[in-house]
Amino acid sequence: MKRGYAGIFLAVAVAVAGLLLWQGLKNATVYFKTADEAVAQRASLGTRRFRLEGVVEPGSVHERKQFVDFVVSENDAEVRVHHVGDPPELFKPNIPVVLEGHFDGQVFQSDRILVKHTSEYRKEHKGRVKDYKQ
Amino acid sequence: MTAIVGHSAALLGLLASTIGGVSLVVGLARGRTNLVRAAWSYVWFVVAAAVIGMGAMEFALVRHDFSLQYVAEHGSRHTPLLYTIAGAWSALEGSILLWVLVLSIYLAALTLRHRAQREDPVFGWALVVMLAVAAFFFFLLLGAADPFHTIKGVIPTDGPGPNPLLQNHPLMAIHPPFLYGGFVGFTVPFAFALASLITGRVDEGWVLAMRRWTLVAFGLLTVGIVLGAWWSYEVLGWGGFWAWDPVENTSFLPWLTATAYLHSVLVQERRGMLRVWNLSLVTATFALTILGTFLTRSGVLESVHSFSESGIGPLLLGFFGVIVVVVCGLLAWRGDALRSPGMIDSPVSREAAFLMNNLLFAAFAFVVLLGTVFPLIAEAINNSRLTIGRPYFDRMTGPIGLALLFLMAVAPALPWRKASKGVMRDRLLVPAWIGGITLLALVVFGVRSLAALVAFSLGAFAGAAALRQLVLAARAARRSGQPWWRGVVGRANGGMIVHLGVVVVAVGFAASMSFVQRDEVRLKPGESAKVGRHHVTYLGVDHVKYATRSAERASVRVDGGRVYRPALSKYPFATQAIGTPSVRSGVIDDVYLTLVTTPSDPKGTAVIGIIVTPLVNWLWTGGLIMGLGTAMALVPGRRRVPTAPASQPGPVPEPEPVAV
Numbered sequence: 138m139k140r141g142y143a144g145i146f147l148a149v150a151v152a153v154a155g156l157l158l159w160q161g162l163k164n165a166t167v168y169f170k171t172a173d174e175a176v177a178q179r180a181s182l183g184t185r186r187f188r189l190e191g192v193v194e195p196g197s198v199h200e201r202k203q204f205v206d207f208v209v210s211e212n213d214a215e216v217r218v219h220h221v222g223d224p225p226e227l228f229k230p231n232i233p234v235v236l237e238g239h240f241d242g243q244v245f246q247s248d249r250i251l252v253k254h255t256s257e258y259r260k261e262h263k264g265r266v267k268d269y270k271q
Numbered sequence: 272m273t274a275i276v277g278h279s280a281a282l283l284g285l286l287a288s289t290i291g292g293v294s295l296v297v298g299l300a301r302g303r304t305n306l307v308r309a310a311w312s313y314v315w316f317v318v319a320a321a322v323i324g325m326g327a328m329e330f331a332l333v334r335h336d337f338s339l340q341y342v343a344e345h346g347s348r349h350t351p352l353l354y355t356i357a358g359a360w361s362a363l364e365g366s367i368l369l370w371v372l373v374l375s376i377y378l379a380a381l382t383l384r385h386r387a388q389r390e391d392p393v394f395g396w397a398l399v400v401m402l403a404v405a406a407f408f409f410f411l412l413l414g415a416a417d418p419f420h421t422i423k424g425v426i427p428t429d430g431p432g433p434n435p436l437l438q439n440h441p442l443m444a445i446h447p448p449f450l451y452g453g454f455v456g457f458t459v460p461f462a463f464a465l466a467s468l469i470t471g472r473v474d475e476g477w478v479l480a481m482r483r484w485t486l487v488a489f490g491l492l493t494v495g496i497v498l499g500a501w502w503s504y505e506v507l508g509w510g511g512f513w514a515w516d517p518v519e520n521t522s523f524l525p526w527l528t529a530t531a532y533l534h535s536v537l538v539q540e541r542r543g544m545l546r547v548w549n550l551s552l553v554t555a556t557f558a559l560t561i562l563g564t565f566l567t568r569s570g571v572l573e574s575v576h577s578f579s580e581s582g583i584g585p586l587l588l589g590f591f592g593v594i595v596v597v598v599c600g601l602l603a604w605r606g607d608a609l610r611s612p613g614m615i616d617s618p619v620s621r622e623a624a625f626l627m628n629n630l631l632f633a634a635f636a637f638v639v640l641l642g643t644v645f646p647l648i649a650e651a652i653n654n655s656r657l658t659i660g661r662p663y664f665d666r667m668t669g670p671i672g673l674a675l676l677f678l679m680a681v682a683p684a685l686p687w688r689k690a691s692k693g694v695m696r697d698r699l700l701v702p703a704w705i706g707g708i709t710l711l712a713l714v715v716f717g718v719r720s721l722a723a724l725v726a727f728s729l730g731a732f733a734g735a736a737a738l739r740q741l742v743l744a745a746r747a748a749r750r751s752g753q754p755w756w757r758g759v760v761g762r763a764n765g766g767m768i769v770h771l772g773v774v775v776v777a778v779g780f781a782a783s784m785s786f787v788q789r790d791e792v793r794l795k796p797g798e799s800a801k802v803g804r805h806h807v808t809y810l811g812v813d814h815v816k817y818a819t820r821s822a823e824r825a826s827v828r829v830d831g832g833r834v835y836r837p838a839l840s841k842y843p844f845a846t847q848a849i850g851t852p853s854v855r856s857g858v859i860d861d862v863y864l865t866l867v868t869t870p871s872d873p874k875g876t877a878v879i880g881i882i883v884t885p886l887v888n889w890l891w892t893g894g895l896i897m898g899l900g901t902a903m904a905l906v907p908g909r910r911r912v913p914t915a916p917a918s919q920p921g922p923v924p925e926p927e928p929v930a931v
Contacts, residue, residue: 158638158667162645165663169656188658223791223868223878 167237172211175245184239189247191216195230209234220247228252273336277327277419284320284371284409287313292402299395311389311398314382317405321375325368328359328418337427340420341365347432349819354433357444360451361433363568363583364418369447370564371408373455377484378405381459385480393477396466397459404458407590415582432819435842435849442502446495450522453492454560457525459484460532461557464550468601473546473608478539482762483905485536489529490901496522497776497894508850510789510863510882512890515664517572520643521563524636528556531632538622541687546609547602548629554598555636561591571647617689624682631675638667665784673725676777679770680706680733683740702739706732726781734774737767765904772896779889788883791867793876803883805862806830812869812877822851823869825877829855829862837864837879860885 168182172191175182191209198207204221205228218236228234228250238247291313298306328341332355337343345358345365360369378401388394412418437443460481467477499522504512513519532552538545566572569584602609615622642659649657684698710728718724744767745758758764792800794809801807810826815838822840829835835853842849855862865880 154634158641161663161667162642162659165642165660165666167658167660169658225867 169235172209172216173214174211175216175240176214179240182240184241186237186239189216189218189236189238189245190233192233193228193230198230200224209236216245217243218245218247220250222248224250225252273327273331274339274419274421277324277331278413278417280320280324280327281409281412281417281419284317284324284375285406285413287316287320288402288406288409291317292399292406295395295399295402299392299399304390307390307395310395311382313402314378314398317402318375318379320409321368321372324412324418325359325372328365328368329356331419332356332358335430337430338421339418340422341418343422343427343430345430345433347430347819349429350432350438351819353441353444354438357437357447358433360447361437361443364412364416364420366447366451366568367408367411367416367583368418369451370455371405371412373448373451374401374405374408374458377401377456377459381484392470393463393466393472393480396469397462397477400462400465401458404462411583411586415586432842435820435840436506438819439840439849439851440502440506442498442505446498446502448495449491449498450495453488453490453495454522454525454563456484456488456491457529457553457556457560459488460553464553465598465601468550468598468605471605471608473550473605475540475543478536478549482536485529485533486762486901486904489526489533490898490905492522492526492529493901494894494898496526497891497897500894501891504887505852505854508852508865508880510787510852510865510880510884512783512887515639515642515661517643518567520639521559521566524563524639524643525556525559527632527636527639528552528559531629531636532556534625534632535629538625542622544615544622545626545629550598550602550609552629554594558591558594558598559636559640561587561594565591566643619685619690619695621682621685621687624678624685628675628678628682631671631678635668635671635675638671639664642667669722672777673722673729676726676729676733676774679773680729680736683767683770684736698739699736702732702735705735720785723781723785726777730774730778730781734771737770737774740764740767760903760906762904765900765902765906768900768903769897770900772893772898772900775889775893775896777893779886779893782886783884783890786885790881791878792881793878795876796874800879800881802862802881803860805881805883807862807864807879807881809877809879810834812866812873820849823866825864825866825869825879827853827864827879829864835862835864837866839866839869856888858888861887 168185168187170178170182170187170189172189175187175189189209191211194208194210194215198205204219205224207218207220207230208215209218210216219241220236220238232252235251236245236247237249237251238245240246291310294306294313295310298304298310330336331339331342332346333352335342335346335348337346341362341364345362346355350358359365378398381398381401385394432438463477463481463484467473496519499519500512503514503519504510529552532549535545535552536549539549565584565587569587571584615626617623642663645659646657649655680702681699684695684702686694706728709731710724713724713727718727741759741764743758744764745755748758749755759768788803790800790802792802792807794800796809796811799806799808806829808828808831810828812823812825815822815824820840820842822838824836824838827835827837833855835855837853838851839848840851850865850867852863852865854864861882861884863880863882863884865882866877867880868878870877
């Protein structure tokens with residue numbers, strides 16, 4: 138009888154641990170989408186937080202005191218971005234960037250800009266950034 | 272020329288380790304001792320091959336021999352000598368060479384130290400395993416990760432040098448050798464674990480022989496990880512030191528299983544229990560070093576589908592698979608012999624505490640491993656790219672870490688077999704009071720972060736418990752006519768010093784996580800900002816040219832004292848500017864300065880990042896204390912009486928408080 142209880146206890150413990158892990162993973166998952174994927178899945182993404190990757194369109198950058206607006210594109214799909222905060226020193230048109238934030242209607246609200254290592258990035262992801270202009 | 276020498280060295284290494292291994296197997300299987308004795312001398316060819324290989328690499332790097340592809344890609348004429356030398360382990364091929372060199376050092380040390388046991392089958396089979404591992408890595412050097420590959424066509428006159436991030440802090444030169452010293456060191460206990468299974472001598476013999484070897488690897492890995500965290504703090508510019516990045520996780524995973532092993536092995540030594548578990552932990556530690564190398568070096572983290580593009584990915588994964596299959600097979604084969612003679616008598620005993628410790632460490636390792644490989648699983652299953660963020664790791668590992676801290680306070684005070692209430696009170700009352708008073712004092716002084724309160728008070732509890740053990744041990748040493756320092760060396764007491772180091776790390780970790788203050792301020796020359804208790808004045812910016820880079824350098828005065836110079840550097844071969852933070856370190860807190868945006872004209876506004884992190888220095892100090900404690904644990908301590916392996920009825924003998 139004692140063994141039976143131990144078995145039940147173990148099963149419950151494993152189930153609880155599994156549930157905790159699953160919840161933890163689910164809450165901390167940040168999806169990674171290129172601009173074209175993001176446009177295609179805009180409906181299902183909703184206001185969920187994810188990482189958006191694309192190339193900063195030249196001529197689209199408008200910098201204000203507290204924020205910066207620009208457009209990123211990938212495979213001819215464009216996403217308008219509103220980034221709150223100072224962009225990093227390395228931020229400039231024509232470089233691939235990764236942004237973290239969420240969609241708010243048509244505009245992607247970003248609060249984090251990661252600038253990719255451009256030269257290595259191009260070498261490793263020939264398919265991902267196609268018409269890269271220097 | 273260098274390429275020929277290098278290739279010959281790798282070939283020599285492969286041949287020597289293969290021939291040595293094969294003749295050992297034949298000698299051991301047929302019982303021909305002369306063959307076994309002779310096989311040990313192949314070790315010296317392996318050592319020679321590794322030393323010549325690394326020597327050729329360094330020669331090519333220092334002489335700027337750009338006919339080698341590795342030098343052309345990772346060397347440059349302007350890189351300072353230190354980073355040119357360290358360039359030998361700044362990329363995949365060179366790091367495999369370093370792996371081989373470290374492994375050959377362990378081989379040489381093993382051969383010299385255990386000269387008397389060369390005919391012992393356990394030692395023989397262990398050498399077979401180590402030579403097989405060496406052969407695998409020499410094989411990598413000959414093909415998939417060839418550091419001596421020559422450039423076809425025009426030889427460049429200069430190279431880009433190492434990645435800019437790898438050449439602006441001296442820690443980068445010493446962190447990898449320490450890390451590899453730890454990683455590769457676990458090959459030795461793994462080899463002995465396999466040898467014990469192969470020979471069927473699964474008793475405590477190999478465990479005793481491996482005590483110091485495991486400690487050496489553990490100490491080097493500990494210091495290596497801490498140096499890596501320190502480097503990333505000093506160089507990367509985000510003010511943190513640990514990001515649960517896959518590269519960090521893969522160095523941490525073997526540390527977790529090795530730490531679990533160092534504790535559970537004591538149970539096996541004392542009581543003969545947990546044999547299968549210990550074999551599994553040793554295997555897991557070694558296998559995780561290989562898995563880690565696979566994850567970080569094959570490009571699999573970039574994308575599941577890209578790993579097969581590198582030649583080394585499938586080989587490392589295959590090697591990992593072979594290790595797991597062989598060990599599982601051997602465990603099944605020797606299953607009967609692995610039955611333990613003893614049982615755990617009481618849940619309030621040293622062995623039960625060690626069991627709990629092991630469950631927690633295993634859970635810790637599982638959580639970290641799952642978070643690291645989950646993106647790969649997700650990509651393989653439904654092709655979605657995702658990352659697992661810090662919240663997962665912080666939330667999952669935090670409680671486990673605190674539970675371990677609690678166990679660290681209580682477990683060393685528990686006697687083997689069964690604890691009585693009186694013993695517990697004697698040993699834990701004072702440390703528990705110290706923990707409680709710390710908690711009260713922190714609440715009174717206005718600390719409200721729950722995680723920090725728990726971590727600090729458990730830290731005080733565990734620290735007091737460890738100190739009490741050390742004081743008692745030193746006194747006991749004095750009483751028995753030995754000098755007091757005899758009480759702080761040896762495995763048990765050195766272990767207590769490691770525990771003190773862990774407490775210092777835990778306090779630093781909790782404080783720096785809970786009370787960090789970050790700000791980004793826009794300042795004109797002469798203007799000041801205040802973050803926490805610190806005043807920061809921006810003085811101006813200047814442009815500096817170095818041999819390898821040019822930099823925009825801001826001058827920032829902290830608290831009216833010294834001027835610090837965070838910079839943004841541009842390297843000619845890198846398109847990206849590299850931020851160089853400047854840190855004012857102190858015992859209480861660090862002021863971490865970064866130059867975020869340079870002004871367009873000298874009188875303009877600069878953006879300065881200011882991060883004030885309390886007690887972050889404690890992390891490095893604690894890590895070094897852990898390394899020191901491990902070194903002191905290597906010094907032979909006082910002899911003690913072993914406990915009988917099987918449990919007996921009757922009164923529980925009262926062991927000395929210092930005995931572990």
